[in-house]
Amino acid sequence: MAPSDTELLEQHVDQKYEAGFVTEVETETFAPGLDEDVIRRISELKGEPDWMLDWRLKAFQHWQTLTEPTWANIEYEPVDYQAISYYSAPKSKQDGPQSLDEVDPEILRTYEKLGIPLQEQKMLAGIAVDAVFDSVSVATTFREKLADAGVIFCPISEAIREHPELVKKHLGTVVPYSDNFFAALNSAVFSDGSFVYVPKGVRCPMELSTYFRINAPNTGQFERTLIIAEEGSYVSYLEGCTAPMRDENQLHAAVVELYAGEEAQIKYSTVQNWYPGDPETGVGGIFNFVTKRGLAAGRRSKISWTQVETGSSITWKYPSCILKGDESVGEFYSVALSKGRQQADTGTKMIHVGKNTTSTIISKGISAGHGQNTYRGAVKILSGADNSRNFSQCDSMLIGDQCGAHTFPYIDVQSPSAQMEHEASTSKIGEDQVFYCNQRGIDTEDAVSMIVNGFCKEVFNELPMEFAVEARKLLEISLEGSVG
Amino acid sequence: MSLLEIKNLHARVEEQEILKGVDLIINPGEIHAIMGPNGSGKSTLAQVLAGKEDYEVTEGEILYKGEDLLEMAPEERAREGIFMAFQYPVEIPGVSNVYFLKAALNAIRTHRGLEEMDAMDFLVYVREKMKVVKMDEALLNRPVNEGFSGGEKKRNEIFHMSVLDPVLAVLDETDSGLDIDALKIVADGVNSLRSEDRAFLVITHYQRLLNYIVPDVVHVLIDGRIVRSGGKELAFELEDKGYAWLEEPLGAGEPVGA
Ligand SMILES: Nc1ncnc2c1ncn2[C@@H]1O[C@H](COP(=O)(O)OP(=O)(O)O)[C@@H](O)[C@H]1O
Numbered sequence A: 001m002a003p004s005d006t007e008l009l010e011q012h013v014d015q016k017y018e019a020g021f022v023t024e025v026e027t028e029t030f031a032p033g034l035d036e037d038v039i040r041r042i043s044e045l046k047g048e049p050d051w052m053l054d055w056r057l058k059a060f061q062h063w064q065t066l067t068e069p070t071w072a073n074i075e076y077e078p079v080d081y082q083a084i085s086y087y088s089a090p091k092s093k094q095d096g097p098q099s100l101d102e103v104d105p106e107i108l109r110t111y112e113k114l115g116i117p118l119q120e121q122k123m124l125a126g127i128a129v130d131a132v133f134d135s136v137s138v139a140t141t142f143r144e145k146l147a148d149a150g151v152i153f154c155p156i157s158e159a160i161r162e163h164p165e166l167v168k169k170h171l172g173t174v175v176p177y178s179d180n181f182f183a184a185l186n187s188a189v190f191s192d193g194s195f196v197y198v199p200k201g202v203r204c205p206m207e208l209s210t211y212f213r214i215n216a217p218n219t220g221q222f223e224r225t226l227i228i229a230e231e232g233s234y235v236s237y238l239e240g241c242t243a244p245m246r247d248e249n250q251l252h253a254a255v256v257e258l259y260a261g262e263e264a265q266i267k268y269s270t271v272q273n274w275y276p277g278d279p280e281t282g283v284g285g286i287f288n289f290v291t292k293r294g295l296a297a298g299r300r301s302k303i304s305w306t307q308v309e310t311g312s313s314i315t316w317k318y319p320s321c322i323l324k325g326d327e328s329v330g331e332f333y334s335v336a337l338s339k340g341r342q343q344a345d346t347g348t349k350m351i352h353v354g355k356n357t358t359s360t361i362i363s364k365g366i367s368a369g370h371g372q373n374t375y376r377g378a379v380k381i382l383s384g385a386d387n388s389r390n391f392s393q394c395d396s397m398l399i400g401d402q403c404g405a406h407t408f409p410y411i412d413v414q415s416p417s418a419q420m421e422h423e424a425s426t427s428k429i430g431e432d433q434v435f436y437c438n439q440r441g442i443d444t445e446d447a448v449s450m451i452v453n454g455f456c457k458e459v460f461n462e463l464p465m466e467f468a469v470e471a472r473k474l475l476e477i478s479l480e481g482s483v484g
Numbered sequence B: 001m002s003l004l005e006i007k008n009l010h011a012r013v014e015e016q017e018i019l020k021g022v023d024l025i026i027n028p029g030e031i032h033a034i035m036g037p038n039g040s041g042k043s044t045l046a047q048v049l050a051g052k053e054d055y056e057v058t059e060g061e062i063l064y065k066g067e068d069l070l071e072m073a074p075e076e077r078a079r080e081g082i083f084m085a086f087q088y089p090v091e092i093p094g095v096s097n098v099y100f101l102k103a104a105l106n107a108i109r110t111h112r113g114l115e116e117m118d119a120m121d122f123l124v125y126v127r128e129k130m131k132v133v134k135m136d137e138a139l140l141n142r143p144v145n146e147g148f149s150g151g152e153k154k155r156n157e158i159f160h161m162s163v164l165d166p167v168l169a170v171l172d173e174t175d176s177g178l179d180i181d182a183l184k185i186v187a188d189g190v191n192s193l194r195s196e197d198r199a200f201l202v203i204t205h206y207q208r209l210l211n212y213i214v215p216d217v218v219h220v221l222i223d224g225r226i227v228r229s230g231g232k233e234l235a236f237e238l239e240d241k242g243y244a245w246l247e248e249p250l251g252a253g254e255p256v257g258a
């Protein structure tokens, strides 16, 4: 018999903490500034073991020796790292908006268009919601199912406490803290993020989504994700949410590490829609500096990145694959849209180490308004990687004549038996195409969104069904008003 | 009231005058053919009717259902029933033909105060229309015109026309590049849509299409002007004599005296 609503509600209230989706934290926000003491306090607040603190401190020491990279094709005011607060407690009810009436109507309009239920709208807008009944009960059911399969899916802060041996074994092995400036910073101060462990031979029974980690406030800023797929397992992970989430932190520096064992497969999909800033000035937009890398460790491991990047004022992001195992496979499918004053410098790195490894890169860049879109990709085929293959296709579409598209494909082939195939195109959204649509009764705005969606189809096809529908809608909304 | 009334139409593109005073009246139910040598302005006329921005109308007017057509945006014209089969249909990668047509039909239906058609009803409706132009079902799910052969593109235009149910259809050289079988299919498509409230303006370079689509009136467009109009016999005459005899003003070039 189905439990009554009250029973379910009670159950969910009880399980909320148990589920680990709400971590108990002190209601405290640190004063701006970063030093060892700040890191010690973060670690302490999270109840971390010593090895974790040591690692954070080493990362911090290393970070201090680094300077911010400048090679990307982006321009922004320098970030003052001492002016940022590195720990802020979840907003109390009084701080956030009290009701939807206080939320930017523009954002509400977007929620409506995306068809987001009212309760979730409130949650996304940062209104404290006592019981997000639907999502949480769904999340709870999911968790039981996952537990039955032996899959661990929890906040990384919890994993550090509950599964230290797994975290210790893998954290920082794919993206070492010394990897780059932002990775070092993240390693020192990361607030929270997701942890996934899929045991040997297990096919994760559902798509895992951060969407269900509905109340992880302020984890957006320095998020750390670790996904481990043991031999012969499969997992599909969805990051982000098509709805614009409220976030007051301007600087984001996330790290994502994926480990795929022999014949294991990880599919990682992202929809990124952070605030892009004022369309005229770019003021207030999120700076998104992300390091994402997957290790295809064993024979026939497979890692697949799919991303739809429509938000942020600055995007600096290169989800990459290290194809270490023989016959391992890496894929990167990307749609990046820059409009207004947005700047995106994104792409991938495919490093072929094992023999008979294969990588595929499909990148679709769309620039509108004053947007600048750069594809930056590297394909490296090392000398032992016999008979490895790469296929790259980088297409850019321009809407209007004040935007820009740039492509920097780096290729380094050290194996004579490698096969490389590269295609690139840049097209202005065809006036003739728009006119053809007009002539059939379709107005220009719909025509542009249709043409752009068609342009991105190969990437959308890679997204899980529901996400694809949302991504399409999102692109439509993002393009609104970008044609005169 | 006539359906379309073009009065003293002058149009130019990039500073060059192409149409130099075109007059044309089309009534509901009629089929008009426009013939003329390459570069005479046939496509320009079609594009001006459809509302392509590149063509600037410098003089004259066009009334459609008694209203000023030139004031209307291209999509408005389409929703009001003007359809143009393009001489060179464009490709829209990644957008399936069926999705495109559904969006188009529903935009038109909404404008006409009709309910949008849902996916199921649309599919039934569209399958019916496909028979008319003997379209391969596979072309329905392929991206609009992408990778279509020349003949398939032209047939697809006629297919779009039959789905969108226009009031005035302008066919710009839909026959060129078609073999005789494809030509017949296109003609059958047009003939099956012939009705007393629909009119056609058929632009062609060759007389042979007019064997299958029998026009009520034939016009000859040369150098941006309609130099002669007549019945369907005019087409045969053109077939025999070419355009040269019409290119010079009447009476000129004849030896005078001596
Ligand atoms: N978009 C354009 N830009 C420049 N010239 C054009 C354009 N369209 C047509 N023309 C010129 O106008 C003249 C008439 O062209 P068009 O109307 O296509 O003739 P037709 O269809 O009768 O062959 C030609 O000289 C052609 O070069």
Ligand SMILES: [Mg+2]
Binding pocket: B042, B043, B044, B087, B172, B173
């Ligand atoms: Mg022409």
